[in-house]
Amino acid sequence: MIxxxxxxxFAGILLASAAMVVSSRNPVHSVLFLILAFFNAAALxxxxxAEFLAMILVIVYVGAVAVLFLFVVxxxxxxxxxxxxxxxxxxxxxxxxxxxLLLELAIVLGxxxxxxxxxxxxxxxxxxxxxxxxxxxxxxxTDYIFQFQTxxxxxxxxxxxxxxxxxxxxxxxxxxxxxxxxxxxxAETLQLVSVKLGAGTTASGGILRPIVAEPEPVEEEADxxxxxxxx
Amino acid sequence: xxxxxYNTDIGLVILTVAEALALLVPLLxxxxxxxxxxxxxxxxxxxxxxxxxxxxFGLFQPFADAIxxxxxxxxxxxxxxxxxxxxxxxxxxxxxxLAWAVVPVNDGWVSADINVGILYxxxxxxxxxxxxxxxxxxxxxxxxxLGAMRSAAQMVSYEVSMGFVLVTVLLCVGSLNLSDxxxxxxxxxFCIPLFPMFIIFFISALAETNxxxxxxxxxxxxxxxxxxxxxxxxxxxxFFLGEYANMILxxxxxxxxxxxxxxxxxxxxPQLGVLWFxxxxxxLLFVFLWVRATFPRYRYDQLMRLGxxxxxxxSLIWLVLTAGALMAFGWLPNA
Numbered sequence: 001m002i003x004x005x006x007x008x009x010f011a012g013i014l015l016a017s018a019a020m021v022v023s024s025r026n027p028v029h030s031v032l033f034l035i036l037a038f039f040n041a042a043a044l045x046x047x048x049x050a051e052f053l054a055m056i057l058v059i060v061y062v063g064a065v066a067v068l069f070l071f072v073v074x075x076x077x078x079x080x081x082x083x084x085x086x087x088x089x090x091x092x093x094x095x096x097x098x099x100x101l102l103l104e105l106a107i108v109l110g111x112x113x114x115x116x117x118x119x120x121x122x123x124x125x126x127x128x129x130x131x132x133x134x135x136x137x138x139x140x141x142t143d144y145i146f147q148f149q150t151x152x153x154x155x156x157x158x159x160x161x162x163x164x165x166x167x168x169x170x171x172x173x174x175x176x177x178x179x180x181x182x183x184x185x186x187a188e189t190l191q192l193v194s195v196k197l198g199a200g201t202t203a204s205g206g207i208l209r210p211i212v213a214e215p216e217p218v219e220e221e222a223d224x225x226x227x228x229x230x231x
Numbered sequence: 232x233x234x235x236x237y238n239t240d241i242g243l244v245i246l247t248v249a250e251a252l253a254l255l256v257p258l259l260x261x262x263x264x265x266x267x268x269x270x271x272x273x274x275x276x277x278x279x280x281x282x283x284x285x286x287x288f289g290l291f292q293p294f295a296d297a298i299x300x301x302x303x304x305x306x307x308x309x310x311x312x313x314x315x316x317x318x319x320x321x322x323x324x325x326x327x328x329l330a331w332a333v334v335p336v337n338d339g340w341v342s343a344d345i346n347v348g349i350l351y352x353x354x355x356x357x358x359x360x361x362x363x364x365x366x367x368x369x370x371x372x373x374x375x376x377l378g379a380m381r382s383a384a385q386m387v388s389y390e391v392s393m394g395f396v397l398v399t400v401l402l403c404v405g406s407l408n409l410s411d412x413x414x415x416x417x418x419x420x421f422c423i424p425l426f427p428m429f430i431i432f433f434i435s436a437l438a439e440t441n442x443x444x445x446x447x448x449x450x451x452x453x454x455x456x457x458x459x460x461x462x463x464x465x466x467x468x469x470f471f472l473g474e475y476a477n478m479i480l481x482x483x484x485x486x487x488x489x490x491x492x493x494x495x496x497x498x499x500x501p502q503l504g505v506l507w508f509x510x511x512x513x514x515l516l517f518v519f520l521w522v523r524a525t526f527p528r529y530r531y532d533q534l535m536r537l538g539x540x541x542x543x544x545x546s547l548i549w550l551v552l553t554a555g556a557l558m559a560f561g562w563l564p565n566a
Contacts, residue, residue, distance in 0.1 A: 002240075058358075064357070067383055071380070071383050176532065
């Protein structure tokens with residue numbers, strides 16, 4: 001009884017917040033509603049007895065993915081008026097695509113039959129005498145190890161690709177070489193000069209300054225000033 | 232009586248509320264006195280006296296601070312997003328309290344003994360960044376936003392190596408339940424065989440709670456006070472309480488994962504139970520304060536380098552080593 005009530009509460013909030021994700025005017029609010037939706041999905045997982053999935057959903061999606069979403073959305077300078085100006089013009093195209101997708105979905109779902117064994121397994125998420133986490137681990141690391149490894153590999157490739165595409169070591173950016181830094185000595189860094197009284201105050205205000213190494217000539221790249229660090 | 236509390240809905244609700252209060256009231260008193268302890272410890276290390284005016288040895292100072300905070304005016308900047316501005320400190324404080332639901336303070340003394348306790352703790356601590364990001368954005372101030380961005384990058388970075396440390400510990404335990412993790416250490420605390428992981432976890436905990444030397448999100452000398460620069464009175468107070476409660480939580484987590492939770496060293500005085508746990512938390516908190524008094528603040532690129540280029544590869548290699556050793560010597564639990 002209580003489970004049913006909780007289910008409807010969480011499912012209701014989930015649907016409402018999912019609707020708010022697409023309808024709210026402020027993109028930051030959208031992301032926050034998305035996080036609420038994730039939370040309620042995690043609660044539904046908990047009700048279904050899949051505690052491991054619930055926690056992983058919160059850790060991965062709320063704790064990492066949505067943080068980056070929020071990060072990006074907050075830094076975007078979105079002009080809402082401009083976004084809405086094309087609404088009338090794009091409505092027919094958008095509506096057509098949506099209707100086609102809906103029809104396709106209906107056709108697929110209409111011809112879909114559940115596997116005969118799946119119906120019995122539907123509401124028994126874990127085998128008897130085994131915790132949820134263990135059950136998932138057994139399936140993932142035995143029967144589906146190939147798919148699991150492939151998924152990991154694809155993610156690795158995507159990660160390396162993202163780094164290769166975005167990381168550009170520009171000559172203008174300054175780096176600290178930790179080894180050089182620790183090997184520096186006073187002798188090669190600081191020069192002590194004895195100045196006659198009043199003689200050193202003209203150019204630099206009479207302050208002893210560290211010896212500055214001659215800066216390397218900077219090669220100007222074609223798109224200098226474009227996508228540097230900090231974007 | 233037993234029947235009423237355990238077998239009726241109302242009884243269970245009353246029991247749960249009582250359990251929560253029994254945990255949270257001492258926790259909040261602990262938070263209050265942690266602020267006092269911090270000022271006293273820092274003062275002692277800097278050859279000062281610290282708070283010594285309000286009450287004997289300044290012992291009532293936390294209450295004076297609390298009263299001051301409650302009675303001040305809450306200022307909301309005119310350009311701020313009101314709802315989110317007020318939500319952020321509440322969220323921070325709430326998350327700091329929420330995590331304690333699964334922490335076992337003694338054998339069997341835990342309000343929710345769930346199977347995935349360690350994942351729950353990890354999930355809750357990874358949410359802490361939201362309070363800070365939302366605060367930084369909703370304040371509509373550049374210093375606050377800079378602080379929020381720093382903190383988002385920092386917390387996400389250090390969570391990765393923290394996750395690997397957790398996996399290493401879990402490999403040695405064979406369970407995600409926090410009580411099981413403590414019980415698995417009855418022969419030897421994990422800080423001995425997994426000593427490097429213990430150090431990495433503790434340093435990551437410093438970064439995760441935005442404590443010195445990783446307190447860049449609030450770096451007062453560069454970005455004024457970072458994400459809470461626009462906050463005042465109790466909304467600031469909630470951030471403050473949340474940060475200190477998180478410090479206690481992280482110390483508790485370290486104690487559970489590496490220092491044998493409620494168990495004494497070499498099985499000494501097992502009847503002390505919860506007192507051992509509190510003692511370990513206090514010792515770790517002292518290290519938190521000691522670090523603050525000793526180390527200068529990291530520069531931002533150094534912080535990122537430490538997280539991604541030192542801790543992450545090291546914890547990954549140590550994880551593989553641990554798994555290999557457990558497998559090779561047949562020490563795998565549940566096998």
